[in-house]
Amino acid sequence: MSDCLFCKIAAGEIPCTEVFSNEKFIAFRDIAPQAPTHILVIPRSHIAGLSDFTDADQVLAGELMTIAVKIAAKEGLVPTGYRFVINNGVDGGQTVSHLHLHILGGRALAWPPG
Amino acid sequence: MSDCLFCKIAAGEIPCTEVFSNEKFIAFRDIAPQAPTHILVIPRSHIAGLSDFTDADQVLAGELMTIAVKIAAKEGLVPTGYRFVINNGVDGGQTVSHLHLHILGGRALAWPPG
Numbered sequence: 531m532s533d534c535l536f537c538k539i540a541a542g543e544i545p546c547t548e549v550f551s552n553e554k555f556i557a558f559r560d561i562a563p564q565a566p567t568h569i570l571v572i573p574r575s576h577i578a579g580l581s582d583f584t585d586a587d588q589v590l591a592g593e594l595m596t597i598a599v600k601i602a603a604k605e606g607l608v609p610t611g612y613r614f615v616i617n618n619g620v621d622g623g624q625t626v627s628h629l630h631l632h633i634l635g636g637r638a639l640a641w642p643p644g
Numbered sequence: 645m646s647d648c649l650f651c652k653i654a655a656g657e658i659p660c661t662e663v664f665s666n667e668k669f670i671a672f673r674d675i676a677p678q679a680p681t682h683i684l685v686i687p688r689s690h691i692a693g694l695s696d697f698t699d700a701d702q703v704l705a706g707e708l709m710t711i712a713v714k715i716a717a718k719e720g721l722v723p724t725g726y727r728f729v730i731n732n733g734v735d736g737g738q739t740v741s742h743l744h745l746h747i748l749g750g751r752a753l754a755w756p757p758g
Contacts, residue, residue: 564756581722583713592706599697602732608695611733615757618716619725623755632757639758641737642678643729643748 531576536628540574550601554593557601566636567605567612571598577629580618598631607635615643645690650742654688664715668707671715680750681719681726685712691743694732712745721749729757 531537538544539558546558549569560568573590577583583591595614602612612635617624623644645651652658653672660672663683674682687704691697697705709728716726726749731738737758 580709580713580726580728581717583710585710588706588710590706591709592702592704595694595705595709596697596699596702599694603695607735608733611731611735611738612694613732613736613758614694614728614730616728617725617753618727619722621721621725621749621752622727623753623757624725634757635735638735639731639737641758643737643746643758644727644753644755 534628536572565634569633571631578627613639648742650686679748683747685745692741727753
């Protein structure tokens with residue numbers, strides 16, 4: 531989508547601090563980090579959000595999760611722990627309408643989660 | 645695992661307010677809800693947490709996500725929005741060592757997410 535911020539990042543049109551990239555996904559540091567480690571993992575293909583998922587996206591969803599797990603490990607977060615967050619829609623606090631998984635770590639994350 | 649709370653819930657040994665069940669997953673309402681809708685989705689098989697995921701669990705991860713998306717829709721959360729949260733380890737605030745995905749909705753969820 532030509533007007534989507536994350537599509538532009540995936541296309542290299544807007545710079546990011548990349549931590550992972552393959553043919554289907556890219557991960558980069560959040561520009562407004564909420565924890566010492568705060569990374570976003572996104573599919574390169576434009577999916578607006580969780581509620582746009584279909585059964586055809588199940589493989590993509592599994593890859594998204596396992597890639598995020600590997601990034602968390604590579605960032606050294608396994609011994610201390612981390613949190614995955616995916617926002618959908620207004621109540622979820624989703625600010626960019628392109629599916630993204632937040633990895634947060636490096637501090638004790640409070641409860642409730644927002 | 646005989647001493648795991650969520651394995652006991654999955655086995656029907658401890659009651660829960662079930663909202664979904666199939667051969668691989670069960671979903672139930674959190675006993676300490678942090679939002680008007682607060683549901684946990686767990687695999688019936690014992691996986692301690694995200695950092696125990698292997699590539700062999702990728703299909704399971706995809707199913708977990710898509711089932712949670714369907715539950716959120718069934719709960720009527722799509723128009724207003726919702727948040728998915730998965731905690732791993734101490735900093736993540738994981739309190740039960742059996743993988744579980746939180747679905748939260750029914751109120752505006754704040755930022756940061758904990």
